[in-house]
Amino acid sequence: MTISEIAKLAEVSIGTVDRVLHNRGRVAPETIKKVMAIVDDYGYQPNTYARNLKLSKQYTIGVLLPQLHSEFGYWNLIYEGILKAAKELYPLAVRIDLAQFDRSQQGSLLKEGEALLKRKVDALLLAPVVPDDARLLVGKKHCVDYVFIDSPLPQTNPVSTVVQNPFRGGYLAGRMMHLLNPKGGALLTIQTYRSAYNSKERARGFSQYFADKGQYRSYELEIQANADIGQSLDAFYRVHQDMSGIFVVNDAIHRIADRVLLLGRKSQTTMIGYDLVEPNRKAMLAGSVDCLISQRPEYQGYTAVYQLYRKGLLSQEAEPTICVPIDVILPENLVDEQDWCPKS
Amino acid sequence: MTISEIAKLAEVSIGTVDRVLHNRGRVAPETIKKVMAIVDDYGYQPNTYARNLKLSKQYTIGVLLPQLHSEFGYWNLIYEGILKAAKELYPLAVRIDLAQFDRSQQGSLLKEGEALLKRKVDALLLAPVVPDDARLLVGKKHCVDYVFIDSPLPQTNPVSTVVQNPFRGGYLAGRMMHLLNPKGGALLTIQTYRSAYNSKERARGFSQYFADKGQYRSYELEIQANADIGQSLDAFYRVHQDMSGIFVVNDAIHRIADRVLLLGRKSQTTMIGYDLVEPNRKAMLAGSVDCLISQRPEYQGYTAVYQLYRKGLLSQEAEPTICVPIDVILPENLVDEQDWCPKS
């Protein structure tokens, strides 16, 4: 079913059909009815190729993330997924425009986001890790379609939100801690200074697991940006001689693991953390980290780009929420570069 | 860079450029050189939208899978992923043509595959679970582009192969068995009658894990199609009073789990199996299955379709092998329909 076929059936010109389809006015109500009846009956779907050929527009997605090389590369993994999608979608006229902000600095997200909008992006892909800033940004009148990644932002209206359930992630971490470390003893949950939504929920899920099991003593520690981790840890080990496990709610696990090694405490401590950034991969291969929970950052970035593309260029409905599965990574399913691949 | 721009630069007509680009002959060697120089210099990429509009072809992918409702729905999960991709790619003129074969019947794959080729498909997506048949099919002269899914097929030339490493999957299953069941005791690996590549490798990986650990006694059992599972199991339990775990190399785990329950042996037996088909999900929720390894069947199907689409319609290079990560599923990360989703 093409526009000209509709035109023939309705006994009008294709221009008229086009005006009806795009509500461009200047059509008699009678005619509108006649055309719409046919459109509904036969189920007209515009031809994507013809449409985009004619529009011949670049679809630019503004990407707004924290500094890619902050936090040991987590955001960079997300960006890798974004780039992969962008590469695939290059022939379909999708482009990426990246802006990075400093998440520790109030106002930075908003400033960079506004700059991005001024550069005429067609859509926005952002991590709303500074909620107030993000809310102001997407609340702006001239704001384009947007998707959230990494964390949700209530009371907004995104095309889609790509996240993982942090509570369940923490809960699963609890289960893995229990499995890897059945002897019991004191446990420590470490958060870094930022009081991020995901971090809090993960810590909550972890302690909920042990609350459900009625076992173990669980403690929490909040480490400041430039604190001496080794000293805090050492103090903790001295007070709690039966320390048996540490859960770090983010990708900083390898740093804690290094300290634990230096303190000679690895053998008594099960280490669980988040995300397969490069230093964590190395730490796991070296045996200083026992288990990682992954939120599939590459997948999140990749998927988010595709959601926008489908909405913007294919006019498809996006899924309002995409909940990323929670992956458990043990040394046994750690994929390394030289991983097995079947020869064909 | 468009064809007409090239034509202008080379001072020839667009027809000539077109003939050069498509090696359609009837162009002077001199002219070919001149045009190609410009093409290489400026890096011409055909406009996908214009190209596909002009060709206005439906790209039909023939899908050749075992009966979708055999094996408790594993193949149906794959097909769901395929359908999801097809739905997304509908506006890009991608279509699916499904054929099912009986994997227990030699020649069925080949017969259905040939029928599919006769129906003029542009590409083939198949599970080469009957290797001899599959080899004959893709070896045919008029065979189109194809991708393999679920298992590889050596000595063929697919566009892509989407698989998981079955040995590592089994190895990981071993690790999970060890974690979930630290007491030790006799272990049983169950394969069903078909001597499939994946099944064998998984069993091998599982026993390798325990060989590496130098612990446990591990047995293997092969269950015939219509054998009395209960009786075989009962016999086994009687002989091995310290039975502590069962690993089923495929999605039939829930059936074994049912028998174990009936025999009153669940409390002494850790159950690990494969794939999140519906009966397995229920069994896990009910507590009769402790751990599942997933090979992400939906993802496999979804990805395979996209590989063909990118090759066929976008002329992009496909990845020769896509190795699907090995997922561990415990009750704690089992996602159910009413799973948490952030409100936006």
Next chain:
DNA sequence: TATCTATGCGTTTACGTTAACGCACTCTTC
């Protein structure tokens, strides 16, 4: 010499959609 074939190249049409343009007509308004 007339006819045929091969070669090199330009021209043209079509794919389906979008949107600018223009024509004919009907109301207003001074």
Next chain:
DNA sequence: GAAGAGTGCGTTAACGTAAACGCATAGATA
């Protein structure tokens, strides 16, 4: 009652690619 604004609609020109068609010219065959 003439100029201006508004309405309904058809026509047409792109967008970039693919491929059929046609037109010269040159050499080969009858």
